[in-house]
Amino acid sequence: MSDSAQTPHTDEVETEATDRQPDEPESESHVEPVETGADAVVAALKNADVDHLFGVQGGAIMPVYDALYSESDMTHVTMAHEQGAVHAADAYGIVTGDPGVCMATSGPGATNLVTGIADASMDSDPLIALTGQVPTDLVGNDAFQETDTIGVTQPITKYNRFASHADEVGDDVATAFALADEGRQGPTLVDLPKDVTQPETDVEPGRPETPDTYNPPEKADEDAVDEAADVISAAEKPVILAGGGVIKANASDELRAFAKEHEIPVLATMPGTGAFDQTHELSMGIAGMHGTGYANMAITLTDCMLAVGTRFDDRLTGDVETFAPDADIVHVDIDPAEVSKNVEADYPLLGDAKAVVDQLGNAMTDSPEADLWREQCQTWKDEYPLDYEMPEDRPLKPQYIVEQFDETMPDDTIVTAGVGQHQMWAWQYWTWTEPRTWVTSHGLGTMGYGFPAAIGAKLAAPDKEVIAFEGDGSFLMTSQELSVAVRENLDITIVILNNEAVGMVRQWQDGFYEGRRMASEYPWVPEFDKLAEAYGARGFRLEDYDEVDDVIEAALTYDGPAVVDAIIDPEENVYPMVPSGGDNSLFALSEADLDEI
């Protein structure tokens, strides 16, 4: 993102150097000259102010790890699996705003990163992957652990590069780092053949810089801004749709100020959750397939939508033919290719969200007269609140567990989640007030994301509380990273909403496949509390309502990774629900409703 707060990496390094006391011995790594290609890779990362690396060792990447051996400014976190490394780095990038760094060897190391790179690509997360590669004279010969990593990752990276010379490899990494960070953020990859990192070179890499042909828009065209501001001023039923780009561009403050000044109701997409404060009366909550009913009414009936940093994903729009059909759409985006890709923008404003929302604020002459509309929105909020039935006794309702943790934990707690029903309950029932606190897999829908993401998030923000919501199916996919959480003594809480099923699939089977529960029920999952204890973490089993408070307190108090295996109602489903490709205003609040839609 072209956020000036992130660019002066270089200043920080210099300040550090001048602040050092004269008698204090200079840390050796600062003066260590580049001697090999691998040194240049490490130097490029240091130039970019990288603190943490997440990775797994292996043959072809060994020279780079060797160069890290005497490195004291960066911490390498060895993960149990490369997928854990890439998700941790991804979350690190989401929380800090700067690219997270992951490393893996060639072949299986690189292919194990693929899911996480694709995830970062879908969510525009800043990430750089460094992969080892067999020596260039073996490339193309099907050598041991050779995979065409560049070919495999081409469709899922913003940019990738096969490093071909030791003298240039440092700059290759610097360029990839800058490209991951600037403009619309995304994953980049540099493939590092062993005979490029191993040989000698004394070429120091430059500062992270994008190629001069890379020119993301910064400010929107002033005339276009004026025109859009007039349309918003004249609206009778305006809404703001806050997308993930608001958070990526650090534009939450500007968006909040704009919404409050002009009293425009705000809806959030899933990645945009946290951009606006949900406790504010203008918040209309979350929109889309499992969004709130009131949000989906407002999004359908609005006559003017200011959409900021969103790509109008199908999980948000449902059927585009019924999506906000009365609305003039003002679309703010840094990526021209997102404009009119899925939904036509009547007023496209290309630029960085922070700058453009600011421009819009200056261009507004009047606030829209929308008292009636705000009343209508409030009526919908009263009419369609998020709701679930609370039984007298077990089984536990997952929504209740989310609510109880939400009440106990501070507002700036970072919440991660895997993918499935547990993710939707966490999204729906947590109270979101801060940006960069909701860390999950949005576009790709990667089960297993939540727990390794919590590891990355905790290392990115050690002073914040971190909680991971996982499902039993989702957690099984990356649970081996418990070894890392224990080794690093990370104070994170993992809550498994355990319904012994891949519940979202089970829900769809019940709703759309006449209840044929093929391969979706998991009565064979382990006892997760005992699994946690086996790794050296604390484990808790939670089954009854009267245990909830005590278990929450014990898990949060424990100084280290704690796993709460919460045995929930296996038949509980996620509602509201707009069936795939449906009309957002026709949402089901129960399975019976689904039949009627």
Added chain:
Amino acid sequence: MRPEGRRNEDGIRIDPEAEAKHEPRRAVLSALVEHQPGVLAEVSGLFSRRQFNIESLTVGTIVNERRARMTIVIEETRPGIQQAKKQLRKLVPVVSVRELAQDSVQRELVIVKVNGEEPDKVHAITEMYGGETLDAGPRTITVEITGNEQQVDDAIDAYEQFGIREIVRTGYASLSRGEQQTAAVEHDTNVTADTEVPADDD
């Protein structure tokens, strides 16, 4: 309460009474790219994974040896063409993209191998289309024709009567007319958002 408006499947608001569907049309895109390994794979991969209907793609070096020019012919609806241009421009090694007007200078080379039983007739057609005979034997005659889409298609039709044994086409190479640069490098992305018109129509 129900909305009054309507959108079509492209997400474009339409008159609820009359549905306007976009018809696909042929568009010639010219892209200036960095001349480096993998760019062709990157561009062709983009077109296939986003399901843009590609008719031909040619690539070759230009005066500036660090760059190359690609000419890509696609058959798409208007929103599809706009999207293809923007996605193409987004690739980091792609420096600029322009859609060429229908009257831009376009040429394709085709080599046709026909049965050689009637050499005089084959020769007459080759003459008529300004082509050249590359190889002639008792059984086959191989000719080269260069021209725009219409000329090449007409020539191929004319050769059909002899029986075409094999054919190869290069795909289109194209430049805009007059002094206009074919794929001018735009530094202001705002200009190229969605309103960009074909090069010669400015």
